[in-house]
Amino acid sequence: MKQITLLMLALVVLLAACNASIPPSGEPTASAATSSGMGSGMGMGMGQQNGMMARHSAPIPKAYAGLVNSVTADEASLERGAELFTTHCASCHGDGGMGDGPAGVSLNPAPAPVAHTSQMMGDDYLFWRISEGGAMAPFNSTMPAWEGALDEQARWDVINYIRALGSGAVQPRQGMGGAALDPTAQATRQAEMLATAVAQGVLTPVEADVFAEVHTAVEALRVQGMENMSGDMNSMQVEMLAELVQAGTITQEQADTFGDVHTRLLDAGLME
Numbered sequence: 001m002k003q004i005t006l007l008m009l010a011l012v013v014l015l016a017a018c019n020a021s022i023p024p025s026g027e028p029t030a031s032a033a034t035s036s037g038m039g040s041g042m043g044m045g046m047g048q049q050n051g052m053m054a055r056h057s058a059p060i061p062k063a064y065a066g067l068v069n070s071v072t073a074d075e076a077s078l079e080r081g082a083e084l085f086t087t088h089c090a091s092c093h094g095d096g097g098m099g100d101g102p103a104g105v106s107l108n109p110a111p112a113p114v115a116h117t118s119q120m121m122g123d124d125y126l127f128w129r130i131s132e133g134g135a136m137a138p139f140n141s142t143m144p145a146w147e148g149a150l151d152e153q154a155r156w157d158v159i160n161y162i163r164a165l166g167s168g169a170v171q172p173r174q175g176m177g178g179a180a181l182d183p184t185a186q187a188t189r190q191a192e193m194l195a196t197a198v199a200q201g202v203l204t205p206v207e208a209d210v211f212a213e214v215h216t217a218v219e220a221l222r223v224q225g226m227e228n229m230s231g232d233m234n235s236m237q238v239e240m241l242a243e244l245v246q247a248g249t250i251t252q253e254q255a256d257t258f259g260d261v262h263t264r265l266l267d268a269g270l271m272e
């Protein structure tokens, strides 16, 4: 089980891989040093890098931990979710759930790119956050609490919908504004981040390739297999990597390299 512990450690960082903390220009950001005072968001914005790790590693309260979505993500649920999201969430989170709605522009912390983060976080985390909002540490945000306004089914419907937005199973509705999840832009950001890491001597080109390959496999699995996953991101990611090794998609060695590379990218400040 030692192996697993190592993976868990490394996987805290996996999350950040999807949001490499490096702007499109290719310059690493000093994200650790700028934990407040972030100004306007730039779409797939600055705010979400800032404090994202703190958010996503916050302990899930007992009342929520382990909760599993009880509503099947069928057409009816997605339709209800779309309605709810458009009415209640898109103003801040954007039509595509990328955190770039018009009402979110001046918020600090900025609205999260929920289409994206819903691919990484478990049912319990999402249900907790939507139920109770952000008026508490470590969030301290204007994210409203919805438990009074939306019944449980509605909260699961909206979770089904943001997951579907993030996986590309549904297209954003127009209305509030904001971009759709853009896998190409994300891939470009990641490639730039890796190129920077290689240029700085943090990684060898071979390690960068392994990282990119494993990351792609994890993403593919995530899109297929989000049903009924709960727990924090560590356990979800550990499961995914183990599953990929077991399926022969990646080798144990690649999984280990992946973890190691993550740690070094983190240490180098290239990822949050």
Ligand code: HEC
Pocket: 055, 056, 084, 085, 088, 089, 090, 091, 092, 093, 103, 104, 107, 109, 110, 111, 112, 113, 114, 117, 126, 129, 130, 133, 134, 139, 140, 141, 142, 143, 144, 146, 158, 159
């Ligand atoms: C007034 C603006 C606003 C509205 C409206 C709003 N949110 Fe948020 N939301 C935020 C902000 C700001 C954050 C980031 C800070 C935080 O996590 O508390 C956030 C965070 C979240 C998170 C946590 C994501 C993560 O990565 O940790 C989820 C899930 C979420 N919102 C879902 C929703 C849903 C679903 C709705 C509609 C039912 C909604 N939000 C409506 C502002 C808003």
